[in-house]
Amino acid sequence: MGTSFRRQNHPIGQRTRLIVSGVGILFILGSLYVSAAPLDQHPFSILVQVPYQDPPKPTFPKIQQPTPAPTVLTQQDSERLTALIPLLSGRQELWAMGEFVHFGKLSVPFLIKALTMPGPRLRYNAIETLSIINDPSAIHALVKTALNKLEMTRVRDHAIRVAVKLEPVTVLPALKLLTKDPNSTIRNEVAFISRRIRKKEVLPIIIELIPDAEQYVSITARDSFWALTGFSGSPHDWEASTQEARELWAKEWRAWWEANKHKFDAPASHGKGQGAP
Numbered sequence: 001m002g003t004s005f006r007r008q009n010h011p012i013g014q015r016t017r018l019i020v021s022g023v024g025i026l027f028i029l030g031s032l033y034v035s036a037a038p039l040d041q042h043p044f045s046i047l048v049q050v051p052y053q054d055p056p057k058p059t060f061p062k063i064q065q066p067t068p069a070p071t072v073l074t075q076q077d078s079e080r081l082t083a084l085i086p087l088l089s090g091r092q093e094l095w096a097m098g099e100f101v102h103f104g105k106l107s108v109p110f111l112i113k114a115l116t117m118p119g120p121r122l123r124y125n126a127i128e129t130l131s132i133i134n135d136p137s138a139i140h141a142l143v144k145t146a147l148n149k150l151e152m153t154r155v156r157d158h159a160i161r162v163a164v165k166l167e168p169v170t171v172l173p174a175l176k177l178l179t180k181d182p183n184s185t186i187r188n189e190v191a192f193i194s195r196r197i198r199k200k201e202v203l204p205i206i207i208e209l210i211p212d213a214e215q216y217v218s219i220t221a222r223d224s225f226w227a228l229t230g231f232s233g234s235p236h237d238w239e240a241s242t243q244e245a246r247e248l249w250a251k252e253w254r255a256w257w258e259a260n261k262h263k264f265d266a267p268a269s270h271g272k273g274q275g276a277p
Helices: 011-036 075-088 093-114 120-133 136-147 153-166 168-178 184-196 202-209 215-229 243-265
Strands: none
Touching: 075 093, 075 120, 093 120, 093 136, 120 136, 120 153, 136 153, 136 168, 153 168, 153 184, 168 184, 168 202, 184 202, 184 215, 202 215, 202 243, 215 243
């Protein structure tokens, strides 16, 4: 025998379903009414005006004025600067550099003395401090450092850059000598820094480096010559070139210079090949 079960429609359950369905319909109709109603008649819109207040004005502490640099060195100042020289290398090097910069041109003789003291970092920081002070009276000491073949490469390299910055024309004879320097990094620095000297006398110096034994020095010289004159020569495979090929190509630059050097007697714009570099 089997027993069958049939779901009976209970009157209370049926009434509950009708109530829930009715509430759902009313909710949907209410939502449609709210969305269709104009903004000014929206039953849930509340306009509130917040009063504007200016933000508080910031207050800054009073800045203390720096102590003015002395115009004349006293005996105590000289002793202080002498004692600061060894500190150009070490944990207090930035503070020591700032002290020299504070004294300005008066500290240049002490920094020149530092260029001959032991410690490449000390000498490098002395050159950097001279660059910040920007006094041309240090040019001869910087050139001497750059020409010193016993000096570390990075110190010589930095001395060249700062010397060109301080007095470009004065450095030209030294740059000509450095084109024959045995250190290729120094020759490359000469080729690069020459583009910052906008004088016609620098162009023959750059041409001397185009047939350099090192490929990267030659390419730097070529680019510097183009930056100053706009002349780049015929297309050549510089990356795969030999020194013999570069020697041959350099004749192109020398011929161009002989034919155009008279055009560089008057100033002109950058990269046009007319006027002074």
